[in-house]
Amino acid sequence: MKRTGAQIVWECLVRQGVKTLFGYPGGAILPTYDAMLGYPIHHVLVRHEQGATHMADGYARASGKVGVAMATSGPGATNMVTGIATAMMDSSPIVCITGQVGSRAIGSDAFQETDVTGVTLPITKHNYLVTHAEDIARTLREAFYIAASGRPGPVLVDIAKDAQQSSCEFDWDAAAPRLPGYRPDLRALPEEFARAVDLINGAKRPLILAGHGVMMSGARQHVLEFAERAQIPMALTLLGLGGIPASHPLNLGMMGMHGEAWVNNAIQQADLLIACGMRFDDRVTGNVKTYALGAKKIHIEIDPSEINKNVRVDVGIVGDLRETLDELLPGVKSADHSEWLDHINEMKGDSAVRDIQSLPDTGHLYAAHVINDLWRSTEGKAIVVSDVGQHQMWEAQYYRHNDERSLITSGGLGTMGFALPAAVGAKFACPEKEVWVVAGDGGFQMTMAELATIVQENLKVNVAIINNGYLGMVRQWQEFFYEKRYAATPLVNPDFVKVAEAYGLRGMQITARSQVKAAVDEARAHPGTVIMDFRVEQEDSVFPMVPAGADLHAMIRRPKPKFDVMAETGADAGEWDLGSK
Amino acid sequence: MPLHTFVAYVEDKPGVLNRVASLFRRRAFNIESLTVGHTEQPGVSRMTIVVDADEMMARRIEANLYKLVNVLRVDDVTDRASVERDLALIKVAVTAANRTEVMQLADVFRARIVDVANESVIIEITGTEDKIEGMIDVLRPFGIIEMVRTGLVAMSRGAATVSPNPPLVAARLPAEEVPSANPALAMSV
Numbered sequence: 180m181k182r183t184g185a186q187i188v189w190e191c192l193v194r195q196g197v198k199t200l201f202g203y204p205g206g207a208i209l210p211t212y213d214a215m216l217g218y219p220i221h222h223v224l225v226r227h228e229q230g231a232t233h234m235a236d237g238y239a240r241a242s243g244k245v246g247v248a249m250a251t252s253g254p255g256a257t258n259m260v261t262g263i264a265t266a267m268m269d270s271s272p273i274v275c276i277t278g279q280v281g282s283r284a285i286g287s288d289a290f291q292e293t294d295v296t297g298v299t300l301p302i303t304k305h306n307y308l309v310t311h312a313e314d315i316a317r318t319l320r321e322a323f324y325i326a327a328s329g330r331p332g333p334v335l336v337d338i339a340k341d342a343q344q345s346s347c348e349f350d351w352d353a354a355a356p357r358l359p360g361y362r363p364d365l366r367a368l369p370e371e372f373a374r375a376v377d378l379i380n381g382a383k384r385p386l387i388l389a390g391h392g393v394m395m396s397g398a399r400q401h402v403l404e405f406a407e408r409a410q411i412p413m414a415l416t417l418l419g420l421g422g423i424p425a426s427h428p429l430n431l432g433m434m435g436m437h438g439e440a441w442v443n444n445a446i447q448q449a450d451l452l453i454a455c456g457m458r459f460d461d462r463v464t465g466n467v468k469t470y471a472l473g474a475k476k477i478h479i480e481i482d483p484s485e486i487n488k489n490v491r492v493d494v495g496i497v498g499d500l501r502e503t504l505d506e507l508l509p510g511v512k513s514a515d516h517s518e519w520l521d522h523i524n525e526m527k528g529d530s531a532v533r534d535i536q537s538l539p540d541t542g543h544l545y546a547a548h549v550i551n552d553l554w555r556s557t558e559g560k561a562i563v564v565s566d567v568g569q570h571q572m573w574e575a576q577y578y579r580h581n582d583e584r585s586l587i588t589s590g591g592l593g594t595m596g597f598a599l600p601a602a603v604g605a606k607f608a609c610p611e612k613e614v615w616v617v618a619g620d621g622g623f624q625m626t627m628a629e630l631a632t633i634v635q636e637n638l639k640v641n642v643a644i645i646n647n648g649y650l651g652m653v654r655q656w657q658e659f660f661y662e663k664r665y666a667a668t669p670l671v672n673p674d675f676v677k678v679a680e681a682y683g684l685r686g687m688q689i690t691a692r693s694q695v696k697a698a699v700d701e702a703r704a705h706p707g708t709v710i711m712d713f714r715v716e717q718e719d720s721v722f723p724m725v726p727a728g729a730d731l732h733a734m735i736r737r738p739k740p741k742f743d744v745m746a747e748t749g750a751d752a753g754e755w756d757l758g759s760k
Numbered sequence: 761m762p763l764h765t766f767v768a769y770v771e772d773k774p775g776v777l778n779r780v781a782s783l784f785r786r787r788a789f790n791i792e793s794l795t796v797g798h799t800e801q802p803g804v805s806r807m808t809i810v811v812d813a814d815e816m817m818a819r820r821i822e823a824n825l826y827k828l829v830n831v832l833r834v835d836d837v838t839d840r841a842s843v844e845r846d847l848a849l850i851k852v853a854v855t856a857a858n859r860t861e862v863m864q865l866a867d868v869f870r871a872r873i874v875d876v877a878n879e880s881v882i883i884e885i886t887g888t889e890d891k892i893e894g895m896i897d898v899l900r901p902f903g904i905i906e907m908v909r910t911g912l913v914a915m916s917r918g919a920a921t922v923s924p925n926p927p928l929v930a931a932r933l934p935a936e937e938v939p940s941a942n943p944a945l946a947m948s949v
Contacts, residue, residue: 361829486823
């Protein structure tokens with residue numbers, strides 16, 4: 180059948196199963212927008228193209244399906260760059276479709292022309308410039324396939340205006356992907372499995388490092404079976420949270436820069452690390468020269484280029500985690516490791532059983548309390564989309580994620596402004612789920628224009644702003660490493676309650692700990708979106724902390740005078756913990 | 761660091777050279793030389809890439825090249841019996857008095873004189889990089905006016921070449937061992 184290039188775009192999206200996409204129209208993509216009305220796809224009009232990419236990303240992370248964003252040429256496409264880079268760093272499958280000036284005008288510095296494939300080359304898994312209608316169908320099929328397969332990632336398809344306008348024969352079946360150089364399904368050699376099994380069965384102090392890959396590969400049950408059979412404790416990366424239930428007795432919690440001390444110490448003392456779908460990011464290793472020196476290392480990873488990139492390993496197993504464990508598990512023997520587990524428990528001390536709720540109320544509102552009450556109120560069942568900064572780390576420490584895809588956050592790129600639009604995408608992916616944004620006062624203002632999108636789409640997405648009047652994480656670094664010279668970190672903020680009201684939403688301001696739980700309950704019961712402005716302690720810091728580049732075991736611990744409640748409770752400051760486990 | 765020579769087969773599509781060059785730039789791999797040209801197969805180009813890299817980095821380069829969707833196959837021919845050739849055109853200043861001497865030198869190196877003018881000659885030389893370096897050293901005293909080199913191209917010897925689905929070697933450890941743990945820093949239970 181004969182179709183215009185613009186119609187082919189929608190024919191393909193429908194066949195790819197796309198129900199919702201996020202975009203912003205403009206001149207070079209106008210033919211495609213004009214054809215949209217004839218197709219059963221819901222278009223969400225964003226307020227900034229960055230928002231569209233974060234929404235597609237949030238949609239992808241919440242659903243496991245490919246998210247789609249659309250924008251025009253030039254500024255529309257360049258506004259997508261941050262969102263694309265975010266998706267790239269966190270291996271999130273999105274397809275971005277951009278309009279391009281007419282093919283004959285390419286290279287002439289035409290109005291709103293940008294070399295978008297050039298700009299996004301290093302931040303996409305792959306990208307395309309399409310100048311003929313005949314190539315659109317195959318290109319889009321390839322784009323979806325590449326985005327979702329292997330190690331997922333963003334793919335951009337830039338379509339010249341004349342390719343959208345001209346007509347050609349559309350044949351879906353004939354347009355099957357033709358990718359002779361693409362290898363998403365690599366498998367390791369059998370001898371690697373044998374070496375891994377030997378190391379696992381011989382280990383005295385083994386530890387599983389579980390990353391984003393556990394969730395992406397659907398390997399939760401496999402990893403749990405592995406851990407339970409061989410009694411191996413598990414430490415999680417930030418993006419791994421939720422991949423393994425927080426309540427699992429072998430789950431130690433988050434590792435890395437703001438991981439708990441016993442987790443990082445366990446890594447440093449292990450004699451075998453089994454890395455599952457994680458990439459030894461500098462935020463989890465600290466100084467690689469002193470990282471887990473006593474440990475043999477097995478790296479199970481779908482992307483071969485990650486193996487031996489940051490940390491040298493003894494066995495590298497390339498492949499999908501679930502399939503790999505299928506092959507590995509029959510060789511793994513039951514084991515006890517009670518000595519090792521007891522030792523870790525000892526390191527945990529009683530910090531693991533202290534309960535944040537039983538601490539006396541001193542009139543101060545700490546972010547930890549807000550997150551903890553949010554967790555209690557939602558019974559841990561919400562999708563929490565966190566932004567980037569201190570609140571992100573507190574969320575990771577105090578909201579206990581049992582469910583997969585229940586924490587969505589920008590880990591690799593650390594994109595402030597990610598949370599609000601990503602939450603919109605997550606809500607479209609899971610309309611039946613309760614979705615919460617946890618953002619700082621800084622990051623929230625980067626993309627708060629998307630509140631209008633929430634209103635236009637009539638969404639219920641609650642927003643908890645952890646408002647400390649600072650760019651808190653940067654302030655913390657200034658406090659620790661720059662002699663408290665607070666250059667450019669104090670913020671003068673708008674009245675967020677009034678901001679909410681200006682958008683026709685409900686706003687709340689919470690200043691005392693005693694109000695938190697009731698306010699959260701009230702916001703949950705409210706039919707529309709609620710913006711909650713939590714005025715928390717201004718100069719609070721995230722502990723423990725491994726300074727950038729320091730040894731993983733060289734953590735800055737919670738200091739004594741930081742919480743005045745301690746004088747009253749007589750708690751030991753060194754090990755005092757707000758009951759994160 | 762030692763030099764590694766890779767032969768990469770890539771799809772002959774716009775922007776592929778850019779993708780490869782961009783990869784080397786953003787991963788901070790040092791390109792010594794890069795050549796690209798057609799192959800016996802329509803739609804497939806061949807690159808010879810010489811990189812300054814140790815064994816570990818070479819494995820990463822190989823894996824990263826494979827990650828590019830348009831890259832069909834990568835061979836590290838560094839330690840393989842192969843023919844390596846570079847071509848140079850060298851314009852040398854000559855006088856009536858020393859022209860014969862220069863031409864004799866070219867003869868010794870099995871180079872060819874491809875242009876003769878009153879005050880210069882152009883010498884074409886093909887060979888390994890060492891041989892060309894040797895020729896340049898000898899010609900320098902006469903005065904090299906201009907020079908251009910193609911960069912290295914390489915091909916492995918014998919009939920054996922293409923395996924249709926090359927095993928991916930990134931997971932393989934290089935021959936050298938993982939550095940042993942420093943007992944002073946390693947903690948134990």
